[in-house]
Amino acid sequence: MNNSKILIIIPAYNEQDNILNTCNTIIKYNKKNKTNYDFIVINDGSSDNTGKICHENNIPVVDLIHNLGIGGAVQTGYKYAYYNNYDIAVQFDGDGQHDVNCIKNIIEPIIKGQADMVIGSRFISNNNTFKSTFARRIGIRIISKIMKLITNRKIYDTTSGFRAINSLIIKDFAMSYPLEYPEPITTSELLRKNYIVKEVPVEMNERKAGVSSIKTWKNVYYMLNVILSLIVVRIRRYKRCQ
Amino acid sequence: MPINLRIYLIIFALFLVLLTFSILRKGRIPEKYSLIWFFIAFIILLVGIVPNFVDLISELLGFEVMANMITAIILLLMTFVTMSLTIIVSGQKKKITLLIQEVSLLKKELEEKK
Numbered sequence: 001m002n003n004s005k006i007l008i009i010i011p012a013y014n015e016q017d018n019i020l021n022t023c024n025t026i027i028k029y030n031k032k033n034k035t036n037y038d039f040i041v042i043n044d045g046s047s048d049n050t051g052k053i054c055h056e057n058n059i060p061v062v063d064l065i066h067n068l069g070i071g072g073a074v075q076t077g078y079k080y081a082y083y084n085n086y087d088i089a090v091q092f093d094g095d096g097q098h099d100v101n102c103i104k105n106i107i108e109p110i111i112k113g114q115a116d117m118v119i120g121s122r123f124i125s126n127n128n129t130f131k132s133t134f135a136r137r138i139g140i141r142i143i144s145k146i147m148k149l150i151t152n153r154k155i156y157d158t159t160s161g162f163r164a165i166n167s168l169i170i171k172d173f174a175m176s177y178p179l180e181y182p183e184p185i186t187t188s189e190l191l192r193k194n195y196i197v198k199e200v201p202v203e204m205n206e207r208k209a210g211v212s213s214i215k216t217w218k219n220v221y222y223m224l225n226v227i228l229s230l231i232v233v234r235i236r237r238y239k240r241c242q
Numbered sequence: 243m244p245i246n247l248r249i250y251l252i253i254f255a256l257f258l259v260l261l262t263f264s265i266l267r268k269g270r271i272p273e274k275y276s277l278i279w280f281f282i283a284f285i286i287l288l289v290g291i292v293p294n295f296v297d298l299i300s301e302l303l304g305f306e307v308m309a310n311m312i313t314a315i316i317l318l319l320m321t322f323v324t325m326s327l328t329i330i331v332s333g334q335k336k337k338i339t340l341l342i343q344e345v346s347l348l349k350k351e352l353e354e355k356k
Contacts, residue, residue, distance in 0.1 A: 068339055083347070
């Protein structure tokens with residue numbers, strides 16, 4: 001499986017200041033390491049020049065004809081991966097938070113067949129330098145505790161948007177994907193369906209420009225919705241794989 | 243029940259029926275969604291025409307005042323109407339999302355072929 005077709009999905013909403021940089025780091029990485037990562041930007045109906053910049057620089061992009069939100073945008077990427085027969089899809093933020101050098105770490109367990117999904121985690125490395133607000137860390141820990149109750153598995157970085165999946169899950173995600181709070185929900189769903197989920201340490205940078213999509217005042221509402229969604233994951237019936 | 247209140251109820255019920263018919267005639271809702279409104283109009287009409295009968299029912303059901311029963315019934319109906327609307331809207335959101343995704347992917351494919 002050394003020549004797996006790998007697609008990097010980059011959802012972008014109003015990322016005109018970051019998007020070109022993000023894509024260029026992947027192109028440079030490919031040249032330097034002789035890797036063959038394809039990538040596609042999903043322009044989620046941005047009102048700024050994100051789409052224009054991509055077209056002018058010949059960056060492969062799907063322009064959503066209307067804003068869908070993170071879940072709908074990422075799912076479009078998974079559909080693209082499914083229709084084009086990719087073996088591995090990597091979700092990668094367009095804002096420069098994720099490190100292209102870590103991609104090989106998160107796809108390695110999938111290539112070796114040791115996992116169906118790999119989450120790039122900020123919290124399991126020894127030299128953890130990621131700085132995040134106190135409220136956010138507490139939130140992630142609470143979600144982690146609830147997920148432990150529901151799936152019997154400890155996932156440390158529950159909201160990480162840096163993940164890789166194999167073709168089985170690409171099909172699964174192309175068929176159905178939650179529109180909101182997708183990371184903790186899909187992880188719990190996959191665990192309930194008996195897929196193998198692994199966490200590997202990655203480095204994440206501070207945002208280079210723009211504003212993060214999670215606003216502080218929305219945190220309580222976010223937590224309530226995630227907890228409710230996770231309870232629903234617990235009581236729903238799933239077809240188990242294997 | 244005072245006669246003028248009964249007249250108000252009857253007028254309101256008839257107005258509701260006319261309104262529903264006019265919406266139906268313009269084709270703005272499918273017939274099945276109009277059923278609930280005809281049903282509600284029918285209940286209001288019933289109260290206006292035979293209040294004694296409705297009074298009897300409310301007494302049998304244990305309501306002290308008939309008006310309370312009417313309010314309770316309408317409230318219950320509205321709860322179900324709103325819930326079914328939530329389901330309809332959510333289903334539509336799903337379909338619209340699917341459309342946006344597939345159309346956008348098709349546009350991308352077309353661009354590639356140019």
